[in-house]
Amino acid sequence: xxxxxxxxxxxxxxxxxxxxxxxxxxxxxxxxxxxxxxxxxxxxxxxxxxxxxxxxxxxxxxxxxxxxxxxxxxxxxxxxxxxxxxxxxxxxxxxxxxxxxxxxxxxxxxxxxxxxxxxxxxxxxxxxxxxxxxxxxxxxxxxxxxxxxxxxxxxxxxxxxxxxxxxxxxxxxxxxxxxxxxxxxxxxxxxxxxxxxxxxxxxxxxxxxxxxxxxxxxxxxxxxxxxxxxxxxxxxxxxxxxxxxxxxxxxxxxxxxxxxxxxxxxxxxxxxxxxxxxxxxxxxxxxxxxxxxxxxxxxxxxxxxxxxxxxxxxxxxxxxxxxxxxxxxxxxxxxxxxxxxxxxxxxxxxxxxxxxxxxxxxxxxxxxxxxxxxxxxxxxxxxxxxxxxxxxxxxxxxxxxxxxxxxxxxxxxxxxxxxxxxxxxxxxxxxxxx
Numbered sequence: 531x532x533x534x535x536x537x538x539x540x541x542x543x544x545x546x547x548x549x550x551x552x553x554x555x556x557x558x559x560x561x562x563x564x565x566x567x568x569x570x571x572x573x574x575x576x577x578x579x580x581x582x583x584x585x586x587x588x589x590x591x592x593x594x595x596x597x598x599x600x601x602x603x604x605x606x607x608x609x610x611x612x613x614x615x616x617x618x619x620x621x622x623x624x625x626x627x628x629x630x631x632x633x634x635x636x637x638x639x640x641x642x643x644x645x646x647x648x649x650x651x652x653x654x655x656x657x658x659x660x661x662x663x664x665x666x667x668x669x670x671x672x673x674x675x676x677x678x679x680x681x682x683x684x685x686x687x688x689x690x691x692x693x694x695x696x697x698x699x700x701x702x703x704x705x706x707x708x709x710x711x712x713x714x715x716x717x718x719x720x721x722x723x724x725x726x727x728x729x730x731x732x733x734x735x736x737x738x739x740x741x742x743x744x745x746x747x748x749x750x751x752x753x754x755x756x757x758x759x760x761x762x763x764x765x766x767x768x769x770x771x772x773x774x775x776x777x778x779x780x781x782x783x784x785x786x787x788x789x790x791x792x793x794x795x796x797x798x799x800x801x802x803x804x805x806x807x808x809x810x811x812x813x814x815x816x817x818x819x820x821x822x823x824x825x826x827x828x829x830x831x832x833x834x835x836x837x838x839x840x841x842x843x844x845x846x847x848x849x850x851x852x853x854x855x856x857x858x859x860x861x862x863x864x865x866x867x868x869x870x871x872x873x874x875x876x877x878x879x880x881x882x883x884x885x886x887x888x889x890x891x892x893x894x895x896x897x898x899x900x901x902x903x904x905x906x907x908x909x910x911x912x913x914x915x916x917x918x919x920x921x922x923x924x925x926x927x928x929x930x931x932x933x934x935x936x937x938x939x940x941x942x943x944x945x946x947x948x949x950x951x952x953x954x955x956x957x958x959x960x961x962x963x964x
Contacts (some may be wrong), residue, residue: 531921537793537884538608543862549687549737549951555795559789562664565963567944570634571927573671583834583955583956584659584660584953584954584955584956585605585610585953585954585955585956585958586604586911586950586951586952586953587600587601587602587603587610587659587951587952587953588601588602588603588607588896588908588911588917588926588947588949588950588951589654589656589663589950589951589952590652590919590926590943590946590948590949591615591652591653591654591665591829591906591943591946591947591948591949591950592632592651592924592942592944592945592946593647593649593651593652593780593921593944593945593946593947593948594644594648594649594650594944594945595650595943595944595945596614596615596619596648596650596651597612597613597614597615597651597661597692597943598615598651598654598665599611599612599613599942599943599946600612600613600954600958600960601767601926601940601942602952603910603911603912604911604912604915606752606938607729607917607926607928607938607940608940609940609942610685610954610958610959610960611954611958611959611960611961612943612960613663613676613678613681613960613961614681614689614961615650615651615654615667615676616650616651616667616670617676617681617682617683618674618683619650619831619867622670622672622844626670631692632671632692635671635692635693635712636648636669636692637659637668637872638757639668639692640669642757642768642859642864643668643693643756643757643859644669647880647945648669649667649668649669649933650667650668650669650670651665651666651667651948652665652666652667652694652695652696652697652947652948653665653666653696653697653708653820653948653950654666654697654948654950654952655693655697655699655706655721655950655952656678656952656953656954657675657703657721657722657890658660658703658704658721658953660678660942660953660954660955660958661677661678661679661955662675662676662677662678662684662721663675663676663678663952664676664697664699664706664719664721666694666695666697666826667694667696667706668693668694668695668711669693670694671688671689671691671692671693671694671710672686672687672688672689672694672807673687673689673694673697673706673708673717673719673724674686674687675721675724677731677961678954678955678958678961679955679958679961679962680922680961680962681961681962684724685723685724686724687708687717687719687724687726689708689715689717690710690713690715690729691710691711691712691713691714691715692711692712692713692715693710693711693712693743694708694709694710694899695709695710695711695736695737696708696709696710696737696738696739696948697709697739698739698740698741698748699721699741700741700745700779701741701744701745702745703721704720704721704722704781705718705719705721705727705854706718706719706721706740707718707719707739707750708739708853709732709736709737709738709750709818710736711735711736711737712735714721714731714732714733714734714735714752714773715729715730715731715732715736716729716730716736716739716748716777717729718748718779720783726815727782728781728782729782730750730775730777730782730783730784731775731784732750732752732773733750733754733770733771733773733774733775734754734755734769734770734771734772735752735753735754735755735756735770736750736751736752736775737750737751737752737753737806737807738750738807738808738809739751740809740811740945741779742811742815745779746778746779746780747776747777747778747779747785748777748778748779749774749775749776749809750774750775750777751774751820752770752771752772752773752774752777752805752806752809753772753805753806753807753823753860754769754770754771754774754805755768755769755770756805756859756860756861757859759855761824761854761855761857761860762854764802766803769803769805772790772791772803772804772805772940773788773789773790773804774786774787774788774789774790774804774806774899775787776788785805788836789804790804790806790822790831790838791804791833793836793838794829794835794838796837796838797837797838797841799829799838799841801823802822802825802829802859803822803825804822805822805823805860806820806821806822807821807822807823807861807863807864808820808864808865808866808906808907810866810867810868810875811868812868812872812890813868813870813871814872815833816832816833816834817830817831817832817833817839817866818830818831819831819862819866821861821863821865821866821876821877823857823861823862824854824860824862824870825843825845825862825863826843826844826845826863826879826881826882826934827842827843827863828841828842828844828863828864828866828877829841829842829877830842831848836871838953840893842888842893843883844863844877844879844882844886844888844895845882845895845898846882847881847882847883847884849883850881850882850883856881856891857881858880858881858903861880861881862879862880862881862882863877863878863879863880863881863882864878864880864905864906865877865904865905865906865907865918865919866878866907867907867908867909867916868890868909869909869913869916869931870909871911872890873889873890873891874887874888874889874890874916874931875887875888875890875953876888876907876909876916876918876929876931877895877900877907878904878905878906878907878918879898879901879904880904881903881906882896883900883901883902883903883904883922884898884899884900884901884903884904884932885898885899885904885907885916885918885927885929886898887916887931887934889930896933896934897934897935899927899929899934899935899936900925901918901920901923901927902920902921902922903921903922903923904918904919904920904921904927904948905918905919905920905946905947906918906919906922906946906948906949907952908949908950910928911951913931914930914931914932915928915929915930915931915937916928916931917929917949918949919942919946919947919948919949920946921945921946921947923939924941924942924943924944924945924946925939925940925941925942925947926939926940926942926946927939927940927948
């Protein structure tokens with residue numbers, strides 16, 4: 531397999547607060563006047579009567595562009611509309627550039643996890659009525675709800691700390707959990723009002739969130755520090771406290787801490803990082819599969835018996851460097867999903883530029899489908915396909931679970947990352963006036 535020649539530079543630069551503040555102020559990038567998003571203003575246009583019918587769609591977050599493309603969730607995956615996820619950009623930038631601490635972190639995100647770009651939209655979920663999309667915006671350190679008809683902000687919740695990250699929606703669709711990277715906190719918010727229902731503390735740099743047991747528990751995976759070049763195995767101690775925190779989803783009391791370092795060591799894989807990236811549970815939640823930093827493969831974990839049972843190493847792209855400091859945010863492979871029957875896993879080989887479908891029983895991988903920096907994997911609305919975001923090619927690609935072959939690719943915006951199923955009104959084509 532040949533690496534795409536269009537790949538963007540990946541080298542991370544260290545984050546120096548003082549230097550970043552100085553650079554930001556010296557650049558003269560303060561907005562000339564404070565902007566206003568009109569978040570609390572009533573729409574100037576008459577809203578069309580609601581039909582009450584909803585259409586299932588995919589929301590594709592174009593992280594560097596600050597938009598979300600809405601595409602069909604099955605079939606031809608054609609584009610339906612687009613939403614501006616940062617209508618309040620001027621207002622947010624005004625706040626940031628007037629606060630040296632916020633500015634330092636804003637520029638740090640740009641130079642670190644953003645690979646030289648601002649991170650405007652990470653994760654997204656729609657409300658049960660399909661009227662709003664709730665999204666985390668890392669560079670703005672917040673979560674917002676945006677009306678899909680007007681494109682205006684319903685509510686905004688600034689997270690503790692300086693960066694918001696992955697989210698998860700409760701099975702009943704009433705609450706959304708968001709990781710606050712720099713404060714080691716998960717906030718749980720009401721989807722309709724944006725008010726905080728509760729929060730709990732995690733390991734360093736909370737990342738992935740998953741509800742289990744019908745919404746009874748909320749799992750958070752902390753990945754530790756991923757934005758330095760101290761990536762050699764002997765420097766692992768610098769990465770911080772990486773662990774799984776399992777909390778009660780109603781009381782937010784921490785019920786269990788799982789240290790994968792102990793489980794990996796017991797399995798004989800002291801060489802693997804214990805920084806968990808994306809995960810996938812079997813339908814009965816008896817097994818969990820997860821990716822870890824620097825590794826081209828994944829791990830199988832027996833939830834009930836609390837032990838690692840298998841580790842699968844996937845093929846290396848010969849063009850991928852062995853220099854771990856070149857891996858984007860320490861992630862060799864980032865993105866996995868499971869077929870509805872639980873018999874197939876879909877793996878995004880981010881740094882190796884491929885996607886592959888793996889038989890869960892045998893762990894045998896299928897064809898390696900060429901993809902440019904695939905960053906996320908999910909399941910189509912009909913369950914037939916694995917849908918991945920190709921962040922290096924600005925497109926979304928569907929892979930057939932049955933054959934492991936590519937079905938179709940759809941162009942989207944700049945640097946797509948998270949892809950989530952959601953709903954919009956049946957006749958929706960985009961915000962009014964867009």
